[in-house]
Structures are given as structure tokens and as C-alpha cells.
Amino acid sequence: xxxxxxxxxxxxxxxxxxxxxxxxxxxxxxxxxxxxxxxxxxxxxxxxxxxxxxxxxxxxxxxxxxxxxxxxxxxxxxxxxxxxxxxxxxxxxxxxxxxxxxxxxxxxxxxxxxxxxxxxxxxxxxxxxxxxxxxxxxxxxxxxxxxxxxxxxxxxxxxxxxxxxxxxxxxxxxxxxxxxxxxxxxxxxxxxxxxxxxxxxxxxxxxxxxxxxxxxxxxxxxxxxxxxxxxxxxxxxxxxxxxxxxxxxxxxxxxxxxxxxxxxxxxxxxxxxxxxxxxxxxxxxxxxxxxxxxxxxxxxxxxxxxxxxxxxxxxxxxxxxxxxxxxxxxxxxxxxxxxxxxxxxxxxxxxxxxxxxxxxxxxxxxxxxxxxxxxxxxxxxxxxxxxxxxxxxxxxxxxxxxxxxxxxxxxxxxxxxxxxxxxxxxxxxxxxxxxxxxxxxxxxxxxxxxxxxxxxxxxxxxxxxxxxxxxx
Numbered sequence: 211x212x213x214x215x216x217x218x219x220x221x222x223x224x225x226x227x228x229x230x231x232x233x234x235x236x237x238x239x240x241x242x243x244x245x246x247x248x249x250x251x252x253x254x255x256x257x258x259x260x261x262x263x264x265x266x267x268x269x270x271x272x273x274x275x276x277x278x279x280x281x282x283x284x285x286x287x288x289x290x291x292x293x294x295x296x297x298x299x300x301x302x303x304x305x306x307x308x309x310x311x312x313x314x315x316x317x318x319x320x321x322x323x324x325x326x327x328x329x330x331x332x333x334x335x336x337x338x339x340x341x342x343x344x345x346x347x348x349x350x351x352x353x354x355x356x357x358x359x360x361x362x363x364x365x366x367x368x369x370x371x372x373x374x375x376x377x378x379x380x381x382x383x384x385x386x387x388x389x390x391x392x393x394x395x396x397x398x399x400x401x402x403x404x405x406x407x408x409x410x411x412x413x414x415x416x417x418x419x420x421x422x423x424x425x426x427x428x429x430x431x432x433x434x435x436x437x438x439x440x441x442x443x444x445x446x447x448x449x450x451x452x453x454x455x456x457x458x459x460x461x462x463x464x465x466x467x468x469x470x471x472x473x474x475x476x477x478x479x480x481x482x483x484x485x486x487x488x489x490x491x492x493x494x495x496x497x498x499x500x501x502x503x504x505x506x507x508x509x510x511x512x513x514x515x516x517x518x519x520x521x522x523x524x525x526x527x528x529x530x531x532x533x534x535x536x537x538x539x540x541x542x543x544x545x546x547x548x549x550x551x552x553x554x555x556x557x558x559x560x561x562x563x564x565x566x567x568x569x570x571x572x573x574x575x576x577x578x579x580x581x582x583x584x585x586x587x588x589x590x591x592x593x594x595x596x597x598x599x600x601x602x603x604x605x606x607x608x609x610x611x612x613x614x615x616x617x618x619x620x621x622x623x624x625x626x627x628x629x630x631x632x633x634x635x636x637x638x639x640x641x642x643x644x645x646x647x648x649x650x651x652x653x654x655x656x657x658x659x660x661x662x663x664x665x666x667x668x669x670x671x672x673x674x675x676x677x678x679x680x681x682x
Contacts, residue, residue, distance in 0.1 A: 219553040222567050223484075228544045230293045231485040231524070231570035232411035239415050241285045241430035242422075245451040249427070251279040253619070254446060254455035256434045256468065258282025259291035260604060261461030261597055263417035264612035267334070269459075270424040272616065278426045279453060281446075283433035283465070287414025290463065290604070293574035295483065295514050295526055297349065297504050298413075298605040300328040300404040303631070304583040305603070306369060312581060312677065313631055320631065321374060327610045328406065334609075338423075340416030342408045343519040348377075349405035349504040350398040352386060357664045358508040359383075359397035366399055377403045390505060391498045392559045400503065407504055407516055410605060437468035437594065444593055457619045460596040461612075463604075464538060464577035469589045469596060474638035476599050477536045477645060478575035482548045483526030484556065485518070485570040489563075494521060496562040510656035513555060522569070525556045530576075532649045535642055543573045576602045581636035581677065583607070586614050595619045599636065637677070 227234065253269050253276060255262045266280045302324040303309030309317050335344055353359040362380065369375040379400045381389065386398035422428055429448075436447045443456040446468075460468055464478045504516040506527075513527040529548045533539070549571045557564060579585060579599030584607055586597050595618040597611035604611075614632055617624045626632060639645045655669045666674070 218564075219557055220550050222553050222557075223546075223549055223571065224567070226484075226549065226568045226571045228571055230411075230572040230574070231518075231522070232296070232409055233288065233292045234570060235411060238411070239418070242418075242428045244431040245281060245429040245448050245453070247451050249279055249451065249453045250277075251427070251453065251455050252277040252457065253279070254444070254453050254458045255280040255461060256446065256458065257461035257463065257465075258286035258414075258418070258428070258430065259289055259461060259463060260414065260417070260608035261463060261611055262459070263291075263414060263421060264609045265459045265461055265615055266421045266426045266428075267417060267424065268609075268612050269616055270421070270426055274424070278421075279429070279455070280421065280426055281429045281432040281434055281448060281453070283431070285430050286418045286428070287411050289465075290574055290576065291414045292411040293483075293572060294410050294602070294605060295504075295516060295524055296408050296410045296518075296605070297514065297516065297603075298328065298331065298344075298406040298408050299349070299603055300324040300606060301603065302327065302583065302607050302610050304601055306374060307365065308582055310372075310374075312583075316630055317374065320629070323610065323626075324606075325404070328404070328606055331606060331609055332406070334420075335416070338416065338420035340413065340420065342410075342412035342416055344406055344408045345502060346403065346406040347502045347504070348400060348402040349506065350381070350386065350389060350400045351506055351508055352390075352392075352395050353397040353508050354394045355509075355663070356396060361664070362397050362399050362508060377401060387498075389498065389501060389503065391496070391562075393561065394559050405504055406606075407502065408605070409519065413605075434462075434468060439590055439593075444590060456593070458594045459612075459615045459619065460594065460598075461608075461615075463598050463600065464575045467596060467598065469594060471589075472587070472596055472598065475585060475636060476577045476579050477532060477639050477649070478538050479578045480529075480531040480533070480542050480545070480573050481526065481576050481602065482529060482545055482552065482571070482573040483524055484549060484552050484568045486523045486525070486563075487567050487569050489521045489523065489566070493563055493566065497560055509660045511660055513552075513559075515559075523556075523560075525552055528552060528555060530653065532646065532653075534646045536639075536645065538575050542575070544571075545573055548573070576600075577604075578602075579636045580639065583631070584611050585635045586611065586618065586632050587635065588618050592618065592621060
């Protein structure tokens with residue numbers, strides 16, 4: 211990398227604020243007061259991200275008389291739910307290829323459920339008057355290397371043969387650059403209806419408001435410290451109070467699960483993003499992007515990027531940082547060396563945007579599991595349910611996970627609880643130092659594959675055979 215290029219790219223970061231763009235909003239609602247007394251309820255929801263918010267909301271919609279309490283350790287939406295790229299995908303399986311590999315016998319059903327789930331998200335936003343800049347513009351997976359273009363075409367042909375390509379169009383180099391013009395784009399797959407763009411923080415805040423309006427008692431700055439049986443139900447202790455509940459739903463994702471045996475199934479992987487200043491009309495015209503789709507490239511170490519409502523470009527991904535020991539710490543949310551790398555990649559993709567500055571840069575932890583899509587379960591004689599492991603594609607799938615948890619807590623055999631995806635768990639991660647060594651070797655191997663035409667080495671092929679194939 212030439213020093214002059216590095217200086218050019220790092221200059222674009224001179225005014226950057228190390229805070230999530232979505233959360234840096236003067237319209238941010240005030241937090242609800244912390245719990246300072248003892249409470250009783252029918253259902254206690256732990257966690258104020260999407261997983262917990264959808265669970266509380268759907269619980270009240272199913273039974274308006276149900277007494278529901280939600281506690282959040284800090285503020286609603288402050289963690290992954292307010293830091294992500296705002297891609298709300300229909301996929302419940304972290305993409306169709308992952309679903310085909312893991313649940314081939316259920317994939318048609320899972321696709322239909324995912325499409326229905328996204329429709330129901332859109333309907334809920336309208337029903338509750340949630341304005342979160344929802345745009346169902348779809349997503350284009352783009353190829354930036356010849357082998358990726360071949361793989362995208364082959365994937366489209368295979369999914370079409372299986373009847374799974376409805377609404378998905380293959381774009382050659384000219385067609386994809388007609389949609390968004392980058393000299394690096396060589397092909398694309400456009401999923402026209404299966405992905406929406408939205409403002410993730412506004413979604414979380416809107417869900418909180420809807421919950422409160424339906425009668426959910428929400429307590430922020432109220433971490434759940436312990437979970438223990440209490441008579442016919444469960445008791446949760448908080449710093450200033452206690453809650454007794456008949457049933458408990460855990461939506462804490464990457465944060466230490468109150469059911470200790472669940473903790474080995476997830477590890478934190480830190481992801482980072484940049485947000486540009488608003489683009490001018492001339493800058494927008496130089497790259498096209500009139501249809502406002504989300505985009506992601508097809509490398510193992512991939513980027514995702516999209517336009518915000520005020521025509522900024524969010525540019526994230528590539529680095530996936532696993533801290534030794536799986537620690538979740540605030541200092542990991544900021545990583546200047548990754549921001550510099552991402553800035554260079556941005557201007558390689560869009561050289562016509564030379565001179566654009568970045569206004570915000572941030573990171574956050576993704577709850578990664580070994581099958582890269584959510585897993586579910588119960589504890590304490592089915593009085594407690596949990597969902598975790600969304601691996602970065604939870605904006606939409608958490609609503610599905612909320613329905614799974616509520617069905618499990620009700621003890622019902624439903625279409626959801628009968629799914630193999632729900633009944634079986636992924637492999638847990640090994641203890642240290644084996645987890646760190648395995649993840650580091652996988653990352654090194656993925657980088658080599660990207661540099662060598664996609665050729666996967668023995669380690670990656672072994673991981674694939676074990677069902678542990680991974681991308682960043």
C-alpha cells in the first residue's frame with residue numbers, strides 16, 4: 211500500500227466520531243426508570259434488543275391479558291440491535307447456501323417461513339406506527355473476482371433447479387454496474403424482495419414504544435444478575451429489586467446467558483463499520499444506486515454496504531475480530547486500524563467518491579455460533595426459553611426466534627417447534643486456547659482463499675465436512 215494512498219484514505223477519517231451513527235440521534239428516547247422494587251408477572255423477558263422486544267410485543271399481541279415485564283441491563287437497542295447495518299433479511303438460516311447445507315429437507319419450509327416473517331415485520335411496523343425508514347429494496351450479492359462471478363451464476367442455476375430462486379435475478383457485469391457502478395463489480399445476484407433496509411436504532415426504539423403502549427412494563431439500566439427456581443416459577447435478582455415470573459424468555463444473545471450451559475455455544479466476534487457524510491446529488495449520480503438496494507460482496511472476508519435515508523453510505527465488515535477468552539468489553543467497540551483498512555477498501559470500490567469524508571465509525575459484538583444461525587432451547591422444566599447465535603443476521607430472524615421461544619414456553623407442538631433447526635443445537639465451541647487457535651487458523655485460511663481464487667485449504671475443507679464452514 212503506497213504511503214500517498216494511505217494518507218488519502220486516512221484523511222477521510224480526520225473528523226470521524228467513534229460512535230454508532232444510528233444511536234447518535236437527537237430524537238433518541240429517554241430510557242425507562244430502573245427497577246427498584248419487587249415485581250411479579252406472567253412472563254419476564256430479559257434483554258432489550260430485538261430478541262427481547264419482539265418476544266414481549268408478540269406475547270402481548272397473542273394474549274393482551276398476559277402480564278409482561280422486560281428488563282434491559284443498559285438501554286434498549288444500545289448493543290447489536292443499534293449497531294448493525296440495518297439489513298432486515300427474510301432468511302432464517304444465514305443465507306440460502308447455509309440453509310441448504312444444514313437443513314436440505316426443511317429448506318423450502320424455512321424459506322416460506324422466512325418470507326412470511328419479513329411480511330409480518332412490515333405489517334407490524336404499519337400496525338404500530340413504527341417509522342424506521344423501512345425500504346424493501348432487496349439486496350445484491352456482488353462478485354469482485356472472476357471465480358466469484360462463476361460461483362454466483364452456479365448458485366443461481368442450482369437454486370432455480372430446486373425452485374428456490376423466486377424473485378432472484380442473476381446480473382452480469384454490465385447489468386450489476388447499471389444498478390450500482392463500481393469498477394470492481396463483475397456480476398451480482400439481486401434478491402428483489404427478500405431483504406429490506408431500515409434504521410436499526412429507530413426499529414428498537416419503536417418496538418419499545420409499542421411494547422409500553424400494549425402494557426409491557428419496561429425497566430432499563432436493570433441487569434438480570436441471577437436466575438433461580440422459585441415455587442412454581444422463577445426468580446430473577448437485579449441490583450435494586452427482584453422479579454418473580456411464571457415463565458422467563460432470555461434474549462441476551464452474546465452477553466453471558468443466565469443458563470450457564472448455553473454459554474459455550476456462542477463466541478463474540480467484533481464487526482466494524484464506517485458511515486460517510488451525506489452524499490451530494492452529483493456524488494450519488496456518479497455511482498448510480500437509484501434503486502437503493504443493500505449490497506454485499508462475495509469474498510470470505512466480505513463487506514456490506516447500503517444507503518441511509520439521508521444518502522450516506524454505510525460501509526462495514528471484512529475484519530472479524532475474536533478476542534482471546536471470548537470477552538465482551540467496551541474498549542473492543544473502537545478499532546482505528548480496522549477503520550483505516552475499511553476506508554481504503556471503500557475508495558477502491560468507489561474511486562469516483564474521492565474526497566468524501568466519514569462522519570462515524572463504530573464496532574460491536576456479534577453472537578456467533580458454529581452453525582451461523584440461531585439455536586433455541588429450554589431450561590428449568592421448560593419454564594425458561596432462550597434463543598441466541600444469530601451470527602449477524604438477526605434483524606429479521608429475531609422476530610422468528612421470539613415466536614419460537616413463546617411456543618416453547620407454552621409447551622405447544624407447533625410448526626416452529628417441530629423444525630429440526632429448532633430441535634437440534636450446534637456444536638459448542640471448545641475451551642481456550644483451542645477456541646482462539648481454531649478461529650485464528652480459520653481466519654488465516656479464509657484470507658488465503660480470497661487471495662488464491664477461492665481455493666480452500668485442508669483446514670477449511672475439514673471444517674466444511676464437520677459442518678463448521680465459516681465466513682467472516
